[in-house]
Amino acid sequence: MQKIFDEVNSLDKRCYEEFFLNEDILMEHAASSICSYIEDIFEENKSVLIVCGSGNNGADGLALARLLYKKFDVSLYLASAPKSPMAKLQYKRVKTLNIKEVDEPFEADILVDCLFGTGLNKPLDEKYLTLIDTLNSYNSFNIACDIPSGINHFGQISSSTFEADVTITMGALKTSLFSDFSKDYVGEIIVSNLGVQREIYETQTNKFLLDESDMKLPFRNKKNSHKGSYGHLNVVAGCKKGAGIIAAKAAFGFGAGLVSVVCHENLDLPYHIMQTHFISENCTAIAIGMGLGKYETDEIRKILNKKVAKIVDADLFYDDLICEVLDQEIVLTPHPKEFVSLLKLCEIADISVQELQNNRFLYVEKFCKKYPNVVLLLKGANVIIAQNEKIYVNSFGSAVLSKGGSGDVLSGLIGSLLAQGYKPLEAAISASLAHAMGARNYKKNNYSLIPSDLVEEIRKL
Numbered sequence: 043m044q045k046i047f048d049e050v051n052s053l054d055k056r057c058y059e060e061f062f063l064n065e066d067i068l069m070e071h072a073a074s075s076i077c078s079y080i081e082d083i084f085e086e087n088k089s090v091l092i093v094c095g096s097g098n099n100g101a102d103g104l105a106l107a108r109l110l111y112k113k114f115d116v117s118l119y120l121a122s123a124p125k126s127p128m129a130k131l132q133y134k135r136v137k138t139l140n141i142k143e144v145d146e147p148f149e150a151d152i153l154v155d156c157l158f159g160t161g162l163n164k165p166l167d168e169k170y171l172t173l174i175d176t177l178n179s180y181n182s183f184n185i186a187c188d189i190p191s192g193i194n195h196f197g198q199i200s201s202s203t204f205e206a207d208v209t210i211t212m213g214a215l216k217t218s219l220f221s222d223f224s225k226d227y228v229g230e231i232i233v234s235n236l237g238v239q240r241e242i243y244e245t246q247t248n249k250f251l252l253d254e255s256d257m258k259l260p261f262r263n264k265k266n267s268h269k270g271s272y273g274h275l276n277v278v279a280g281c282k283k284g285a286g287i288i289a290a291k292a293a294f295g296f297g298a299g300l301v302s303v304v305c306h307e308n309l310d311l312p313y314h315i316m317q318t319h320f321i322s323e324n325c326t327a328i329a330i331g332m333g334l335g336k337y338e339t340d341e342i343r344k345i346l347n348k349k350v351a352k353i354v355d356a357d358l359f360y361d362d363l364i365c366e367v368l369d370q371e372i373v374l375t376p377h378p379k380e381f382v383s384l385l386k387l388c389e390i391a392d393i394s395v396q397e398l399q400n401n402r403f404l405y406v407e408k409f410c411k412k413y414p415n416v417v418l419l420l421k422g423a424n425v426i427i428a429q430n431e432k433i434y435v436n437s438f439g440s441a442v443l444s445k446g447g448s449g450d451v452l453s454g455l456i457g458s459l460l461a462q463g464y465k466p467l468e469a470a471i472s473a474s475l476a477h478a479m480g481a482r483n484y485k486k487n488n489y490s491l492i493p494s495d496l497v498e499e500i501r502k503l
């Protein structure tokens with residue numbers, strides 16, 4: 043996994059103070075990493091338009107122009123005059139080379155956005171919104187320097203935000219690149235070294251970006267085993283029984299030795315899934331909440347207080363019963379609307395879904411501070427998984443998964459790993475990654491996935 047930082051100014055400052063580097067050296071590395079990317083991917087003499095703002099993001103662009111000059115057909119468009127000391131210095135250097143400056147932007151082969159980076163500190167006015175719209179209308183290959191212009195410190199976007207194919211971000215990953223809103227703008231994210239290796243530049247953090255290698259699949263190492271060796275998951279099915287059945291099927295395909303659906307009505311289940319009317323004696327994990335609808339409170343309370351691992355989803359986030367069990371190491375998997383309800387029930391915040399989406403990390407942190415035992419998985423374009431002070435981001439998901447039933451598959455996967463003895467945090471991380479990888483491997487068009495396709499792909503991982 044890779045570290046993510048809320049801000050990097052303190053890390054830049056540490057480079058000056060501890061390693062005797064300076065802004066100029068850091069900036070030279072920033073610019074040369076974009077230069078190397080362009081040199082690696084594109085043939086010489088391609089046209090490159092670099093659009094610069096007045097601060098150090100613009101200064102990165104000016105330095106880049108100098109590095110590319112003569113090997114590529116470089117043009118500079120200065121949206122505003124250089125203002126920061128480094129921008130002025132880089133401009134002076136550019137001037138000595140007579141690099142082409144244009145009065146209007148145009149469609150080049152490669153477009154580099156150096157308008158605003160971490161210094162975007164107020165809403166964009168009409169002039170910049172129109173400029174960004176114009177840049178987005180081109181068919182160029184779009185590179186964002188540090189962060190696409192229009193995304194602010196909190197990962198909130200402007201009505202016009204630069205749509206990058208690739209974002210080359212300076213020094214370390216920033217939290218703002220992983221808001222749900224940012225997902226449509228950042229493209230591929232590459233981290234540039236700034237004069238020292240990343241492991242030296244980076245300090246402590248509480249946020250981490252998950253890699254594929256963080257997915258620990260439930261491979262079986264023991265030769266002498268039986269179905270009981272891999273746990274027994276009970277999926278509690280409510281009035282929308284399909285949800286529980288989808289979860290049960292996913293759980294079975296993900297390695298649980300036994301899976302039972304708990305339901306008072308008789309269900310038509312595949313032969314390998316069992317049915318029970320009450321929680322099984324030998325149950326090792328419970329999945330509850332999906333499609334639950336109205337259920338007898340005392341019965342749910344009894345189930346929630348069973349001393350086995352649990353994953354709770356969906357309808358239970360609207361029932362204050364949930365607040366009684368938040369001292370447990372329980373996995374919760376709300377989507378934003380459900381999390382908003384949960385925050386209200388727990389008296390943490392009374393907010394809209396929009397407010398939550400504007401500050402996903404903030405509210406996850408607030409929740410986990412109050413309930414440090416809980417493993418919270420907040421669904422979204424970038425899934426956030428958190429326990430106590432640690433926050434993990436799964437950015438592998440895609441719109442393929444934006445379907446009814448995908449969440450039930452996820453509950454089943456988590457339940458399956460819990461039943462097999464995974465710790466709750468590990469279960470949530472590995473199941474979430476498997477869920478996203480399954481969707482990634484689905485090769486038909488991106489609107490057609492049904493839960494059984496997803497389970498099929500996950501079984502092939």
Ligand SMILES: NC(=O)C1=CN([C@@H]2O[C@H](COP(=O)(O)OP(=O)(O)OC[C@H]3O[C@@H](n4cnc5c(N)ncnc54)[C@H](OP(=O)(O)O)[C@@H]3O)[C@@H](O)[C@H]2O)[C@@H](O)CC1
Pocket residue numbers: 054064065068069070072095096097098099100102125126157158159160161162163164165166167170187188189212236
């Ligand atoms: N520090 C280092 O060592 C390194 C830094 N590096 C680079 O520096 C970048 C940060 O630079 P930065 O702090 O100068 O901020 P930046 O993003 O250029 O924007 C500030 C300028 O924009 C203006 N402005 C802001 N909002 C605006 C708005 N809505 N509408 C209009 N104007 C607006 C603002 O104006 P002002 O507030 O002064 O009026 C100011 O002039 C960082 O992202 C990375 O690329 C790398 O080279 C690595 C080494």
Ligand SMILES: [K+]
Pocket residue numbers: 099155156157158159186187188189190191
């Ligand atoms: K930028």
